[in-house]
Amino acid sequence: MRFKLTPQNTSFYGQFATLATHIRDAAHLLQATVEGPPGEWQTAARRLKELEHEGDEATHAILSAVNSSFITPFDRDDIYRLAARLDDCLDHIEASAEIMVLYRIGELPAAVAEQARVLAEMADLTLEAMPGLEKMHNLREFWIAINSLENDADRNYRQMIAALFDGDRDAVDIIKLKELFDELEAAADSFETVANTVESIAAKES
Amino acid sequence: MRFKLTPQNTSFYGQFATLATHIRDAAHLLQATVEGPPGEWQTAARRLKELEHEGDEATHAILSAVNSSFITPFDRDDIYRLAARLDDCLDHIEASAEIMVLYRIGELPAAVAEQARVLAEMADLTLEAMPGLEKMHNLREFWIAINSLENDADRNYRQMIAALFDGDRDAVDIIKLKELFDELEAAADSFETVANTVESIAAKES
Amino acid sequence: MRFKLTPQNTSFYGQFATLATHIRDAAHLLQATVEGPPGEWQTAARRLKELEHEGDEATHAILSAVNSSFITPFDRDDIYRLAARLDDCLDHIEASAEIMVLYRIGELPAAVAEQARVLAEMADLTLEAMPGLEKMHNLREFWIAINSLENDADRNYRQMIAALFDGDRDAVDIIKLKELFDELEAAADSFETVANTVESIAAKES
Numbered sequence: 001m002r003f004k005l006t007p008q009n010t011s012f013y014g015q016f017a018t019l020a021t022h023i024r025d026a027a028h029l030l031q032a033t034v035e036g037p038p039g040e041w042q043t044a045a046r047r048l049k050e051l052e053h054e055g056d057e058a059t060h061a062i063l064s065a066v067n068s069s070f071i072t073p074f075d076r077d078d079i080y081r082l083a084a085r086l087d088d089c090l091d092h093i094e095a096s097a098e099i100m101v102l103y104r105i106g107e108l109p110a111a112v113a114e115q116a117r118v119l120a121e122m123a124d125l126t127l128e129a130m131p132g133l134e135k136m137h138n139l140r141e142f143w144i145a146i147n148s149l150e151n152d153a154d155r156n157y158r159q160m161i162a163a164l165f166d167g168d169r170d171a172v173d174i175i176k177l178k179e180l181f182d183e184l185e186a187a188a189d190s191f192e193t194v195a196n197t198v199e200s201i202a203a204k205e206s
Numbered sequence: 207m208r209f210k211l212t213p214q215n216t217s218f219y220g221q222f223a224t225l226a227t228h229i230r231d232a233a234h235l236l237q238a239t240v241e242g243p244p245g246e247w248q249t250a251a252r253r254l255k256e257l258e259h260e261g262d263e264a265t266h267a268i269l270s271a272v273n274s275s276f277i278t279p280f281d282r283d284d285i286y287r288l289a290a291r292l293d294d295c296l297d298h299i300e301a302s303a304e305i306m307v308l309y310r311i312g313e314l315p316a317a318v319a320e321q322a323r324v325l326a327e328m329a330d331l332t333l334e335a336m337p338g339l340e341k342m343h344n345l346r347e348f349w350i351a352i353n354s355l356e357n358d359a360d361r362n363y364r365q366m367i368a369a370l371f372d373g374d375r376d377a378v379d380i381i382k383l384k385e386l387f388d389e390l391e392a393a394a395d396s397f398e399t400v401a402n403t404v405e406s407i408a409a410k411e412s
Numbered sequence: 413m414r415f416k417l418t419p420q421n422t423s424f425y426g427q428f429a430t431l432a433t434h435i436r437d438a439a440h441l442l443q444a445t446v447e448g449p450p451g452e453w454q455t456a457a458r459r460l461k462e463l464e465h466e467g468d469e470a471t472h473a474i475l476s477a478v479n480s481s482f483i484t485p486f487d488r489d490d491i492y493r494l495a496a497r498l499d500d501c502l503d504h505i506e507a508s509a510e511i512m513v514l515y516r517i518g519e520l521p522a523a524v525a526e527q528a529r530v531l532a533e534m535a536d537l538t539l540e541a542m543p544g545l546e547k548m549h550n551l552r553e554f555w556i557a558i559n560s561l562e563n564d565a566d567r568n569y570r571q572m573i574a575a576l577f578d579g580d581r582d583a584v585d586i587i588k589l590k591e592l593f594d595e596l597e598a599a600a601d602s603f604e605t606v607a608n609t610v611e612s613i614a615a616k617e618s
Contacts, residue, residue, distance in 0.1 A: 067615040080612075102574050162308050171377035171583035175590070178381070200286070203273040368514050377583035384587070406492070409479040 012065060012073050013134045019058040019086050020127040026051045026093045027123035031116040033097055034108055045097040055090040059083045073134070078201045085194045089126070092187035093119065099183055103176040111160045115184045118153045122146055122191040129198065139202040146195035153188035157181060218271060218279050219340045225264040225292050226333040232257045232299045233329035237322040239303055240314055251303040261296040265289045279340070284407045291400045295332070298393035299325065305389055309382040317366045321390045324359045328352055328397040335404065345408040352401035359394035363387060424477060424485050425546045431470040431498050432539040438463045438505045439535035443528040445509055446520055457509040467502040471495045485546070490613045497606045501538070504599035505531065511595055515588040523572045527596045530565045534558055534603040541610065551614040558607035565600035569593060 026048055033044040062083040066076055073079075099105070129142040160181050164174055232254055239250040268289040272282055279285075305311070335348040366387050370380055438460055445456040474495040478488055485491075511517070541554040572593050576586055 063612065063615070067612075098570070102570055103577050104574075158304070158308055162310075165309050165378070165382065169378075171381065172577070172581075172586060174378060174381060175583065175586060176577065200269065200273075203269070364510070364514055368516075371515050371584070371588065375584075377587065380584060380587060406475065406479075409475070 012062065012079065013130065015058060015062045015065060016082070016086070016133060017127070017130040019055060019062070019083065019090075020123075020130050022051050022055040022058060023086060023090050023093070024120075024123040024127045026055075026090055027116075027120040030093050030097055031113070031120045034100075034112050034116045038100075038106065041097065041100050045094075045101045048094040048097045052090055052094040055087055059087045074201055074205055078197070078204070082194070082197050082201065085190065085197050086126075088190040089123070089187060089194060092183055092190050093123075096180060096183045096187060099176075099180045103179060105176050105180060108180075109160060109163065109177070111156055111163075112180070112184070115153060115156055115160075115181075115188070118149050118156070119184070119187050119191070122149050122188065125149075126191060126194060133198070133201075136202050136205050139198050143195045143199040146191055150188050150192040153185065157185045157188075218268065218285065219336065221264060221268045221271060222288070222292070222339060223333070223336045225261060225268070225289065225296075226329075226336050228257050228261040228264060229292060229296050229299070230326075230329040230333045232261075232296055233322075233326040236299050236303055237319070237326045240306075240318050240322045244306075244312065247303065247307050251300075251307045254300040254303045258296055258300040261293055265293045280407055280411055284403070284410070288400070288403050288407065291396065291403050292332070294396040295329070295393060295400060298389055298396050299329075302386060302389045302393060305382075305386050309385060311382050311386060314386075315366060315369065315383070317362055317369075318386070318390070321359060321362055321366075321387075321394070324355050324362070325390070325393050325397070328355050328394065331355075332397060332400060339404070339407075342408050342411050345404050349401045349405040352397055356394050356398040359391065363391045363394075424474065424491065425542065427470060427474045427477065428494070428498070428545060429539070429542045431467060431474070431495065431502075432535075432542050434463050434467040434470060435498060435502050435505070436532075436535045436539045438467075438502055439528075439532040442505050442509055443525070443532045446512075446524050446528045450512075450518065453509065453513050457506075457513045460506040460509045464502055464506040467499055471499045486613055486617055490609070490616070494606070494609050494613065497602065497609050498538075500602040501535070501599060501606060504595055504602050505535075508592060508595045508599060511588075511592045515591060517588050517592060520592075521572060521575065521589070523568055523575075524592070524596070527565060527568055527572075527593075527600070530561050530568070531596070531599050531603070534561050534600065537561075538603060538606060545610070545613075548614050548617050551610050555607045555611045558603055562600050562604040565597065569597045569600075 029044055029048060029051070033041055036044075063080065066072055066079050100108075125142060125145050129139060132138045132142065161178070164177055164181070235250055235254060235257070239247060242250075269286065272278055272285050306314075331348060331351050335345060338344045338348065367384070370383055370387070441456055441460060441463070445453060448456075475492065478484055478491050512520075537554060537557050541551060544550045544554065573590070576589055576593070
């Protein structure tokens with residue numbers, strides 16, 4: 001058995017930080033997009049597609065590194081799982097912008113901007129938590145903060161859905177907006193899943 | 207390596223039973239709710255939200271116990287998986303009641319009560335199966351019974367969907383009811399996933 | 413510890429090939445169905461339901477073999493995962509035909525036949541890849557080919573969705589067709605997941 005030197009192993013943390021940086025960029029771009037005019041959505045959606053591809057590459061780099069390392073900083077399956085769950089966040093953020101364009105959504109309820117703001121904050125916290133993986137520090141605070149934000153997103157989601165069915169809104173509009181709300185909700189859930197994954201890793205290692 | 211005494215280890219079974227008790231209570235409350243007047247749905251949905259939180263705590267207690275035990279009654283990852291899958295059942299039951307309230311569904315087709323009855327029976331069987339985990343007894347019967355009930359739920363679901371599109375029903379009503387039918391179906395599926403998880407654990411341990 | 417002889421172990425590969433054969437048959441039947449008249453959909457859907465059951469049996473045979481073998485050709489959990497992911501492909505193909513019948517879809521956009529053609533090609537490649545599991549040969553080519561087809565399916569899906577909302581289509585028709593498009597997309601995704609699972613197994617074993 002060959003023992004890799006520390007620099008090799010710490011590269012895992014750097015790779016997770018790279019992936020989390022793409023997520024942070026994507027979440028902030030989504031926030032700017034939903035606050036901006038519909039005429040700019042297509043350009044933003046294209047840029048988010050690029051960020052998604054960069055995220056796929058970062059995820060793939062992590063999986064390759066796992067497979068070629070004899071020693072990994074934490075459990076091999078947990079590295080897989082965490083990379084896949086981070087990738088999910090990016091996918092749902094990108095898909096939200098794509099729905100806005102594909103479904104030709106004309107106008108967004110104000111609550112969508114609030115939802116995007118929560119996602120941007122979740123992405124900031126996730127990026128900040130990555131260095132903590134190395135020393136297993138402050139991960140409990142991360143978990144608590146993400147769960148609190150997810151509760152905000154959940155409350156906001158329920159209000160958006162209730163408002164959608166409260167009135168005489170056209171059925172096609174309901175279909176379109178519900179699809180967007182569900183995708184934003186899936187994005188928030190995916191950050192919670194990342195936090196739960198991080199917490200379970202920290203619990204095992206402690 | 208420190209060996210935990212038996213009492214410590216058997217607490218896992220008690221914790222699974224606690225979680226399954228919350229699921230049983232939730233499923234029976236859902237059944238009573240769909241059979242009751244819409245005016246009482248909101249109160250029931252609130253109580254189901256509480257049961258969901260109690261379920262989250264029970265799930266979390268199992269995960270903490272796994273992480274602090276050197277010896278677990280069966281494979282650590284299987285304990286994780288079973289706890290998470292049981293938690294899914296509760297989540298889908300709670301979400302069904304929430305949809306009824308949020309989407310302002312006015313009247314339920316009669317088949318919804320039948321679907322809730324099947325879920326209540328699945329929840330009863332799941333609770334009854336928990337002690338079997340300790341001795342790995344009667345788990346095959348549990349698996350067969352749940353699969354049979356899931357087939358009933360599936361047939362019922364298909365009939366509800368066909369009826370939804372057979373006629374001149376309003377599109378917004380279709381959207382609302384389809385969301386409820388899908389959530390009830392997801393609940394039935396989650397019980398089947400629990401049964402499959404239990405069966406794969408039993409197969410490994412036998 | 414008892415060591416099984418090689419013939420016993422190679423039966424795993426045969427079982428995976430059996431499962432992949434059912435998937436291949438199902439995908440080609442779906443393609444013929446969407447290209448045929450609606451009057452024949454019900455018969456096809458019934459035959460697909462049978463293929464799904466045969467797939468369940470093949471999956472179950474793999475899981476039983478895993479549990480009764482002391483030595484497995486590759487990691488036990490990976491065998492589970494691959495069998496379950498193959499089974500998902502079959503489920504989504506069957507569900508697509510069921511939606512066509514249940515939702516009383518009258519006429520299919522031409523792009524649906526193209527989507528079914530991509531699925532049939534994915535199923536052919538998947539069946540051809542199964543023997544490669546034994547020697548871990550040509551699995552990289554399989555992964556690349558499936559990913560390329562999944563990109564085609566994705567592009568096609570986005571065009572179908574955009575066309576659905578581009579015009580004055582009736583809301584109920586949108587609901588029905590969107591359900592079918594989503595299920596076909598889920599089928600394509602499930603083949604990509606199979607390819608990713610195969611790739612991760614190959615990476616570990618190499």
